[in-house]
Amino acid sequence: MPDITVEALTGPGRAALHAVLLCGKGSASIIDQAFCGRGLSPHGTIIDADGDVIDDAILIEWPGEAERFVLTLHGSPFIRDRVIERLMQLGAAAAPSTARLWPARGQKCCNKVREEALLALPTALSHQACAFLLEQASEGGFSGWLQHSLEHGVVRQELDELLQLSAVGIGMLDAARVVLAGEPNAGKSTLFNVLTGHQRVITSQQPGTTRDLIEGEMCLLGFPIQLVDGAGLRSAAGEVEQEGVRRMEAAMGTADLVVYLVPPGAVEPVAGMKGTPPGRTLVIHSRRDEDPGGEIVGLGISSVTAEGLPQLRERILQEIYGDDRNLTGRACPFLPAHRDLLMELRSALDADEDPVDILRHYRVSEMGAHR
Ligand SMILES: Nc1nc2c(ncn2[C@@H]2O[C@H](COP(=O)(O)OP(=O)(O)O)[C@@H](O)[C@H]2O)c(=O)[nH]1
Ligand SMILES: [Mg+2]
Structure with a gap:
């Protein structure tokens, strides 16, 4: 039996594409049986034993000494699994777990933070967030910091700096x-x-037009923001509007930031009044x-002329994340689990315990979950 292996190169779940790698001497003959190309075009179909089409695919021959082929498929996990099954039917074996680029859940991997960054990449909501994650997956990023600390020990000052930056990275x-x-x-x-x-x-112009809470997404300089609109705050309202006001006050209580609008002639709320959380x-x-x-006094805006809107965007980020927000070229944690890990490392240093054991434990714990 030829030593041919097959594995999915892409992460779990649905996506635009999945990719499968077929590797080892004899792969070309499996491809000949499973892939119907059209002349020199890399585009063709993958067929099952009866000649029925499993998927359209692009076939790429990976240059190098070993015979290696990558098939890019449509992004359904069902299609990916059927293609893998077909290639195994023709003699390929499932690749050993060490060869996988994407470790399965709970599986040990050599650099977990790197894997976490790559797994988060498809869900990033801005090009800045993608660049940030790629940087954190690299040696100069948080993944590199973790590796370096495993080998050379944990430095207190680095821990403090990373913890300070964690809210920005998570954001x-x-x-x-x-x-x-x-x-x-x-x-x-x-x-x-x-x-x-x-x-x-x-x-x-009719007061009380908005009653339900309405949520929408926006992106400010790469940071995703969930924006919430709702009922105007007033006491002289009917039953339905009063429920709207109650929901609005609850939303204000849990918000990361409340932006309180004061139109001409209206009075500013005193800090902490009208449901405005102090400091937020x-x-x-x-x-x-x-x-x-x-x-x-302070920032003025107009939604009609756009006056003050660039300053408002900047102020929103400043209020939530502070002034130190430029993450380029810096190691920075990006998951709540990373913040928990850093806090645990700090407690260990405080208690004169060895923090490297905690790092080792993190590396083998489940993805994204520290404890
Ligand atoms: N001239 C002007 N009118 C505005 C501005 N923002 C809102 N309006 C008007 O003010 C009225 C109330 O606005 P709306 O957004 O519904 O207020 P809300 O009750 O706080 O949601 C509407 O007629 C808007 O067209 C603005 O910046 N300039
Ligand atoms: Mg409204």
Whole structure:
């Protein structure tokens, strides 16, 4: 029996594409039986034993001494598994786990942080987040830091710096929640539509137009943000609107940041009043085009003229993540499990215990889950 192996190169789940690697002396003869090409074109079909088509595929011969072929398939895991089954029927064996690029869940891998970064890549919501993850997967990233610390020990100051940066790294992948609040007609829904780029929410001069909580996504300089709009805060409202206000206040209580809009003539909330969480509220003056000469303290915006919107985007990030947000060229944790790990390492150092054992344990624990 020829020593031919087959394995999926792509991660688990549904995707645009899956890729399968066939490797070893004799692979070419298996390809001859399973793949119907069209002349010199790499495009063809994979067929089963009865000649029925399993999938359209692109066949790439991987140059080198060994016979190696990569088949790119449509992204259904059912198709991928049928193709692997077909190649095994023709004599290939499942590749040993060490040859896999993508370790299965719970499986030991040589650099877990690198695998975690690559696994997170398809879910990244911006090109900056993709570049960030690729950097963290490299030697200069968090994966390199972990490897280096395993070999040379953990440095307290590096730990503190990484922990300080962890909220920013986690925020690159996991959207922060920003709630737009204010009295009815402050311009919340209009701003929501402008920031998310869709005419999603109905806007009107009639107070109480928005009642349900409405969520939308936006991306600020690479950081994903979940934006929430809802009922205007007022007490003189009907039963349904009151429920809307109650939901809005609950959303404000758990938000990473509340952006409180004050239109011309309205009063600013005193810190902590009107459901505004202290330390997590940014008060801005809205509808500035209607009162251009009026004096304000702080940031003024108009959703109609776009005045102040670039500054608002910047301020939102600054309020949530602080000023130190440039991650280029720096090692940075990117999962909550990494933050837990760093905190555990710090406690070990405090207690004069050896932190390297904790790092070793992390390497063999399940992906993304520390404990
Ligand atoms: N001129 C001007 N009108 C605005 C602005 N933002 C909102 N509006 C208008 O103000 C009214 C109330 O806006 P809306 O977004 O529904 O307020 P909400 O109740 O806070 O959601 C609507 O007629 C909007 O067209 C703005 O920046 N400039
Ligand atoms: Mg509204």
